[in-house]
Amino acid sequence: MIAAISLALTVLTMIGTAYTLGAAVLAGRWSVPPRRWGPSMVGAALATDAGPGLPPARENEGFAEQHDAVPRRTPGPRPVLVAGVAYDTGVGPGPRLSPGNDEEPSITMLKPLYGAEPYLGAKLAGFLEQDYPGAIDMVCGVSDSADRALDAVSAANLTKLTVVRDSARHGSNGKISNLVNMLPSAKGDILILSDSDMIVGPDYAALVTEALARPGVGAVTLPYAGIGETNGWSRMAAAGISWGFLPSVMVGVATGLAKPCMGSTIALTRGTLDAIGGFAPFADLLADDHAIGAAVRKLGLTVAVVPPIVLHGCSETSLAALWRHELRWNATVRMLDPAGYAGSAVTHGFVWGLLAVACGAGGWVVGIALLARLALAARIDAIVGRQTAPLWWLPARDLLSFGLYCAAFFTRSVDWRGSRLHMAPNGRLSAEPEIL
Numbered sequence: 001m002i003a004a005i006s007l008a009l010t011v012l013t014m015i016g017t018a019y020t021l022g023a024a025v026l027a028g029r030w031s032v033p034p035r036r037w038g039p040s041m042v043g044a045a046l047a048t049d050a051g052p053g054l055p056p057a058r059e060n061e062g063f064a065e066q067h068d069a070v071p072r073r074t075p076g077p078r079p080v081l082v083a084g085v086a087y088d089t090g091v092g093p094g095p096r097l098s099p100g101n102d103e104e105p106s107i108t109m110l111k112p113l114y115g116a117e118p119y120l121g122a123k124l125a126g127f128l129e130q131d132y133p134g135a136i137d138m139v140c141g142v143s144d145s146a147d148r149a150l151d152a153v154s155a156a157n158l159t160k161l162t163v164v165r166d167s168a169r170h171g172s173n174g175k176i177s178n179l180v181n182m183l184p185s186a187k188g189d190i191l192i193l194s195d196s197d198m199i200v201g202p203d204y205a206a207l208v209t210e211a212l213a214r215p216g217v218g219a220v221t222l223p224y225a226g227i228g229e230t231n232g233w234s235r236m237a238a239a240g241i242s243w244g245f246l247p248s249v250m251v252g253v254a255t256g257l258a259k260p261c262m263g264s265t266i267a268l269t270r271g272t273l274d275a276i277g278g279f280a281p282f283a284d285l286l287a288d289d290h291a292i293g294a295a296v297r298k299l300g301l302t303v304a305v306v307p308p309i310v311l312h313g314c315s316e317t318s319l320a321a322l323w324r325h326e327l328r329w330n331a332t333v334r335m336l337d338p339a340g341y342a343g344s345a346v347t348h349g350f351v352w353g354l355l356a357v358a359c360g361a362g363g364w365v366v367g368i369a370l371l372a373r374l375a376l377a378a379r380i381d382a383i384v385g386r387q388t389a390p391l392w393w394l395p396a397r398d399l400l401s402f403g404l405y406c407a408a409f410f411t412r413s414v415d416w417r418g419s420r421l422h423m424a425p426n427g428r429l430s431a432e433p434e435i436l
Contacts, residue, residue: 002359009356013369016349020372023247024379026254104134105269107205108188111140112178113149113196117315118229120149121156123199127192128158132205136160141182143167143174149196171283179279191273195263198224199311208267211306218272218301219293223249224264224312225384237314237322239389239397243377246309248347253305257340261293261303264310268296275299287332309384323404330408344405349373350395351402373398 109127113120128138140153141164153163166181179193190209194200211220225246226238252258266289273279276295282288293303316322334341345352350373353366377394381387389397 006356006359006361009352009359010361010365012346013349013353013356013365016346016352017369017372019251019346020247020349020369020376023251024372024376026250027247027376027379027383104132105189105209106135106187107132107137107190107192107209108186109136109138110179110182110186110191110193111138111196112175112182113140113142113147113153114174114178116148116152117197118313120152120196121158123196123313124153124161125156125158126200126202127194127204128160129202130205131202132209134205134209135188136205137162137187139164139182139185141166141178143169143178143181170280173283173285173288176279176283176285176288180283183279186270188270190267190269192265192267193263194265195312197313197315198264199227199313201308201310204308204310207306207308208265211304212267212269214304216302217304218268218296218299219261219303220265220267221261221289221293221303221305222265222308222310223305224262224310225380226314226388227311227386228389229313229315230317233316233318233322234314235389236393236397236400237316237325238312239377239393240326240401241312241314242380242384242388243373243394243397244347244401246380247376248344249305259293259297259303260305261289261296263289264312266292272296272299272301286328287336290332290336311384322400326401326404327407327411330404331411334408334411341408348398348402348405350398370395 111124111127124138124140128136130136137160138158139162140149142149144167145165150163150165153161162185164182164185166178168177168181170177170180190212192205192208208220208222211217223246224241226241228235228238249258249260249262252260276292276299281295282291285291296303316325330341333344349369350366353361353369356365357363373394374391377388377391
């Protein structure tokens with residue numbers, strides 16, 4: 001019996017290793033040239049404290065260096081590489097979205113906020129300081145007028161910014177409720193929704209609107225890597241994104257097995273948003289990003305996944321905070337696609353190798369799996385342009401990811417934005433206590 005288990009685990013390890021090497025190949029073809037972050041985007045904004053409850057200025061000084069490079073694509077008539085697959089756009093930017101208007105369409109950045117987080121003011125400033133010829137404004141929203149995020153917004157002294165303070169509740173999803181309240185203040189032709197912890201470069205708006213203008217595209221979303229902003233736990237969280245999540249997106253898009261729509265960016269025209277019913281239909285859904293993408297596709301439009309790779313700032317300061325955050329992510333994926341989530345067991349080749357060795361397999365089994373994982377992590381870091389975390393952390397990160405993978409099968413409620421929410425099988429949320 002032990003021999004049979006060892007053989008089965010060895011086979012699973014080899015399948016996982018093949019997946020990992022395949023991901024490394026696909027990641028290596030995501031060849032978008034690196035560029036440096038301009039000082040106007042983060043440097044000036046970080047010269048002073050971002051506000052009460054956030055890291056002091058002396059910590060901010062390292063931010064510009066940490067966030068120094070992300071991939072970009074130069075706009076123009078060239079192929080677009082999406083997860084290693086080249087799509088030829090034929091020409092440069094597509095037709096303008098405002099017929100009869102020679103100016104670029106206006107953009108409203110939508111930023112639902114909740115609580116203080118590191119460098120929030122600088123992150124928001126990055127979305128406004130864009131190399132884009134059209135008008136850009138931003139609408140930030142909070143449900144509590146005492147929300148600490150407002151301190152950072154005030155300290156950043158941003159122009160073209162509207163802050164909506166509205167406690168009206170629309171369903172169990174606090175983020176969507178916030179967006180429903182914010183929407184009347186949005187004036188742009190194009191609406192770009194993104195999480196408050198995202199970090200972008202000055203070409204972000206131009207690249208997103210270019211992709212949105214292509215025929216048949218109803219929404220645009222972007223892949224993202226992680227960056228730690230507090231301590232070692234935040235870097236461990238970032239490693240989970242860069243070394244685990246991002247490769248799975250690349251593989252999923254390249255093979256057609258995944259149709260992501262991610263909180264890093266959801267860009268769509270006002271007409272498309274109206275056609276899917278606005279934000280209200282998603283007010284009780286946990287996976288609101290995914291649901292918005294699905295609604296756009298039901299219109300017969302596509303959700304384009306395009307470069308650049310943006311950054312997700314991780315602010316976890318403890319193992320408990322990391323566990324709560326990532327357990328929600330894992331449970332959401334398991335709820336959306338139970339079979340696919342179960343099949344993602346092959347992404348944990350290193351852990352299966354450890355178990356195989358524990359059951360009597362040779363040490364070479366886990367050795368090969370570990371080398372493949374290290375190669376993938378190093379390749380991702382090279383593409384992103386920075387080291388997410390020390391590579392010797394990878395075994396611990398993989399063990400943690402495996403624990404979260406297993407725990408999600410037994411999770412029926414999650415912590416989110418200060419609330420304990422029950423997850424129904426149909427993907428809807430309830431704020432009521434879970435009854436066992």
